[in-house]
Amino acid sequence: MSKIGVFICHCGENINATVDCARVAKTAGELEGVEYSIDYKYMCSDPGQTLIKQAIKEKGLTGVVVGSCSPRMHEPTFRKACQEAGLNPFMCEMANLREHCSWVHDKNEATTQKAIDLVRTLVEKVKLNKPLYSIKVPVTKTALVIGGGIAGIQASLDIANAGHQVILVEKDPSIGGHMSQLSETFPTLDCSQCILTPRMVEVAQHPNIKLLTYAELEKLEGSIGNFKATIRKKAKSIDENLCNGCGTCTTKCPTKKIPSEFNTGLGTRTAIYVPFPQAVPNKPVIDKENCSYYQKGKCKVCEKVCPTGAIRFDQEDELVEIEVGAVVIATGFNIMQPSEFPEYGYGKYKDVITGLQFERLASASGPTLGEIRRPSDGKIPEKIVFVACAGSRDPAKGIPYCSKICCMYTAKHAMLYQHKVHHGKSYIFYMDIRAAGKNYEEFVRRAIVDDEVNYIRGRVSKIYEENGKLIVRGVDTLLNAKPVEIEADMVVLASAAIANPGAEELAQKMHVSYDSYHFFSEAHPKLKPVETNTAGIFLAGACQAPKDIPETVSQASGAASKAIILFSKDELSRDPLIAVVNRSPAPVFSTCVGCFMCASACPYQAIGEELITNRQGKVIKKVAKVNPGLCQGCGTCVAFCRSKSIDIQGYSNEQMCAEVVALLNND
Amino acid sequence: MVDKEDLSFKVSQITGVNIRECYQCGKCTAGCPVGERMDLRPSVIMRMLQSEDAALEEEILRSKSIWLCLTCETCYSRCPMELDIPKVFDYLRGKSYSEGKVNSESRDIVSFHKSFLNAVERNGRLHEMSLILDYKIHTWNLFQDVVLAPEMYSKGKLSILPERIKDRKGLARLFKYQFKKRKS
Numbered sequence: 001m002s003k004i005g006v007f008i009c010h011c012g013e014n015i016n017a018t019v020d021c022a023r024v025a026k027t028a029g030e031l032e033g034v035e036y037s038i039d040y041k042y043m044c045s046d047p048g049q050t051l052i053k054q055a056i057k058e059k060g061l062t063g064v065v066v067g068s069c070s071p072r073m074h075e076p077t078f079r080k081a082c083q084e085a086g087l088n089p090f091m092c093e094m095a096n097l098r099e100h101c102s103w104v105h106d107k108n109e110a111t112t113q114k115a116i117d118l119v120r121t122l123v124e125k126v127k128l129n130k131p132l133y134s135i136k137v138p139v140t141k142t143a144l145v146i147g148g149g150i151a152g153i154q155a156s157l158d159i160a161n162a163g164h165q166v167i168l169v170e171k172d173p174s175i176g177g178h179m180s181q182l183s184e185t186f187p188t189l190d191c192s193q194c195i196l197t198p199r200m201v202e203v204a205q206h207p208n209i210k211l212l213t214y215a216e217l218e219k220l221e222g223s224i225g226n227f228k229a230t231i232r233k234k235a236k237s238i239d240e241n242l243c244n245g246c247g248t249c250t251t252k253c254p255t256k257k258i259p260s261e262f263n264t265g266l267g268t269r270t271a272i273y274v275p276f277p278q279a280v281p282n283k284p285v286i287d288k289e290n291c292s293y294y295q296k297g298k299c300k301v302c303e304k305v306c307p308t309g310a311i312r313f314d315q316e317d318e319l320v321e322i323e324v325g326a327v328v329i330a331t332g333f334n335i336m337q338p339s340e341f342p343e344y345g346y347g348k349y350k351d352v353i354t355g356l357q358f359e360r361l362a363s364a365s366g367p368t369l370g371e372i373r374r375p376s377d378g379k380i381p382e383k384i385v386f387v388a389c390a391g392s393r394d395p396a397k398g399i400p401y402c403s404k405i406c407c408m409y410t411a412k413h414a415m416l417y418q419h420k421v422h423h424g425k426s427y428i429f430y431m432d433i434r435a436a437g438k439n440y441e442e443f444v445r446r447a448i449v450d451d452e453v454n455y456i457r458g459r460v461s462k463i464y465e466e467n468g469k470l471i472v473r474g475v476d477t478l479l480n481a482k483p484v485e486i487e488a489d490m491v492v493l494a495s496a497a498i499a500n501p502g503a504e505e506l507a508q509k510m511h512v513s514y515d516s517y518h519f520f521s522e523a524h525p526k527l528k529p530v531e532t533n534t535a536g537i538f539l540a541g542a543c544q545a546p547k548d549i550p551e552t553v554s555q556a557s558g559a560a561s562k563a564i565i566l567f568s569k570d571e572l573s574r575d576p577l578i579a580v581v582n583r584s585p586a587p588v589f590s591t592c593v594g595c596f597m598c599a600s601a602c603p604y605q606a607i608g609e610e611l612i613t614n615r616q617g618k619v620i621k622k623v624a625k626v627n628p629g630l631c632q633g634c635g636t637c638v639a640f641c642r643s644k645s646i647d648i649q650g651y652s653n654e655q656m657c658a659e660v661v662a663l664l665n666n667d
Numbered sequence: 668m669v670d671k672e673d674l675s676f677k678v679s680q681i682t683g684v685n686i687r688e689c690y691q692c693g694k695c696t697a698g699c700p701v702g703e704r705m706d707l708r709p710s711v712i713m714r715m716l717q718s719e720d721a722a723l724e725e726e727i728l729r730s731k732s733i734w735l736c737l738t739c740e741t742c743y744s745r746c747p748m749e750l751d752i753p754k755v756f757d758y759l760r761g762k763s764y765s766e767g768k769v770n771s772e773s774r775d776i777v778s779f780h781k782s783f784l785n786a787v788e789r790n791g792r793l794h795e796m797s798l799i800l801d802y803k804i805h806t807w808n809l810f811q812d813v814v815l816a817p818e819m820y821s822k823g824k825l826s827i828l829p830e831r832i833k834d835r836k837g838l839a840r841l842f843k844y845q846f847k848k849r850k851s
Contacts, residue, residue, distance in 0.1 A: 479711070
């Protein structure tokens with residue numbers, strides 16, 4: 001005979017405002033098999049949990065139903081409370097009276113009735129619950145870090161320094177990411193390369209880090225603690241062990257006019273190339289799409305000049321399988337191409353460039369060696385206009401969000417320009433100045449007051465060329481929308497930060513959720529900012545939302561610490577809510593007939609076979625067997641099983657039927 | 668560095684107020700007792716100076732606002748950037764006057780300033796009676812506030828004869844020095 005306790009939570013006003021909680025508790029108390037029923041304002045609080053624990057002990061409860069919020073929110077809380085009182089945690093169920101009832105219905109009789117029904121079905125289920133014990137799985141203490149920008153670098157170093165193995169995968173030929181393209185960094189104006197490159201070298205030399213550049217994630221299987229990742233190592237067309245990075249091939253390559261990705265198209269590179277001189281690893285790759293040999297079958301100059309004979313034209317992509325316990329996604333962001341704004345003339349006028357291009361112009365390693373020279377004729381611009389929010393905060397263009405970094409980098413750009421071109425005049429068209437960060441506001445004030453950057457509040461409506469000048473038209477909204485026209489020599493657009501083009505596909509490969517802008521979603525916007533909704537996969541940097549370097553580094557360290565916490569235990573306990581094949585006494589042994597429909601249906605390859613033998617060791621029967629380490633409890637096999645021999649623990653057919661019958665017997 | 672003929676540069680040179688520091692919060696205008704009557708409010712004038720636009724600078728010098736300012740310093744005491752706006756206005760008034768750009772509607776105020784200075788120059792102290800007479804003669808506002816006079820007189824606020832300071836020569840030197848400086 002079951003002795004079930006029902007605990008109805010008001011959730012402050014969240015449930016009680018629309019559901020008559022006292023009546024739900026009273027009605028539930030009258031159900032068959034319910035020993036005790038009570039309602040309370042906050043069941044998850046300490047006094048609330050004590051209420052449950054005391055009832056279990058004093059009334060000798062065999063099952064508990066908590067009518068409160070979503071199990072996603074507090075199932076672990078209440079199961080733990082039951083466990084502490086000596087009840088098997090899987091004898092506790094939650095009726096979702098908040099998300100499934102009070103939040104979605106108005107206050108009326110039907111709403112309370114629905115809450116009663118929800119509680120009643122769970123009471124019927126709990127009657128059939130069996131004690132379950134969590135499954136222990138070993139943890140592979142290796143982390144996979146995807147993306148070798150500052151986020152990936154920081155996360156890799158932190159995990160590696162904690163003594164764990166890291167595999168860092170980068171899709172480009174070099175690690176470094178966007179940060180390696182930046183000139184100086186706000187708000188201190190220290191040189192980006194100077195602070196980044198030592199870390200890149202540290203990654204390359206770290207004994208615990210295995211660096212896979214020019215590689216991408218192909219597939220990710222498994223779950224927390226035991227992922228299996230397939231990495232595609234794209235063919236570099238060189239033998240990395242032989243190449244000594246002398247650079248002869250890159251200087252001799254006859255295909256020289258390819259726009260350099262690293263220099264945002266402002267410089268050129270060869271077909272066999274190293275993205276930038278400080279690249280890690282400093283070994284070239286052949287860009288097959290632009291190489292004459294691959295395209296026309298002739299050339300092979302690099303092969304002839306290579307002193308170590310490291311060129312391998314026949315090299316093919318290689319797939320490597322690795323086992324990892326945790327994954328850190330640090331794939332970063334991209335810059336929106338402002339050609340979506342024909343009114344700004346990007347793409348039409350050479351001297352209208354993006355902020356990232358300006359970074360290259362201002363960088364000592366850039367195409368102009370740090371001199372601000374405009375792309376069209378190499379002249380030093382006397383008047384320069386910066387347009388903030390060129391893409392961000394523009395719902396019409398599908399980007400209603402603030403890109404967060406533009407206010408600061410635009411102030412920095414104008415400041416760098418004033419430092420380099422003393423007689424120049426700079427103007428910034430802005431909507432708001434968002435400088436919320438340590439020393440950020442002071443930095444912007446310094447640009448305005450000390451470096452005499454002219455801020456004009458208003459959005460630019462049009463940029464056009466006239467007599468060799470770029471006419472920038474806007475208004476000063478602080479002067480009653482007075483029209484402003486500036487004859488500029490160069491215009492820099494602070495284009496929006498957007499998700500990487502492959503982000504959606506990558507998220508689907510890894511089963512992590514993403515938002516409508518294709519940025520990866522964190523598990524909780526406040527309390528789980530580095531976790532994803534898939535256990536064991538963490539987020540770092542701008543792949544989650546646009547963010548600046550300090551914030552990226554903090555998040556990367558946060559993600560790393562989550563991976564390290566995971567690796568601190570030798571085994572993980574998993575919920576035992578997995579499929580099992582039934583066993584029964586001889587001579588039946590199991591109702592399983594060994595058709596293995598389940599095995600072909602299983603998306604996780606978790607079903608194997610088991611041979612049932614007699615005492616002499618003779619095989620009597622072959623049945624299916626579920627590998628508890630791989631089973632994710634999806635239930636596909638249950639639907640496929642023709643002899644009803646396979647069932648999900650905790651969600652058996654019998655339990656589900658009991659719930660349905662309880663709902664139908666509504667009187 | 669750049670075009671240094673603009674008004675905001677001259678303002679900062681003479682008054683020490685860096686116009687660029689103004690971030691347009693508007694607190695000065697919000698607290699200004701005569702702000703409602705101004706054609707250009709204090710924060711707007713600051714923004715106009717920032718724009719370094721010659722036409723706007725001309726508009727400031729020809730505005731009524733600079734003459735309506737009472738120099739009460741409410742704006743200054745509340746300004747988060749501690750910008751001495753009254754000092755800027757003082758400079759703007761001087762420049763407007765010396766360049767003959769005083770707003771036609773503000774001439775009476777200028778006359779009042781003159782009458783005030785005349786009274787001080789003569790006596791070293793303010794003498795209300797001569798200030799009022801001087802002002803009325805210059806502006807022809809003969810009957811303005813006349814009804815107040817008997818009551819003020821009965822309360823001893825209007826004295827027939829002025830009070831004078833002892834060192835009148837020193838005072839004369841002071842005025843001479845100031846006006847000589849202005850002419851140069």
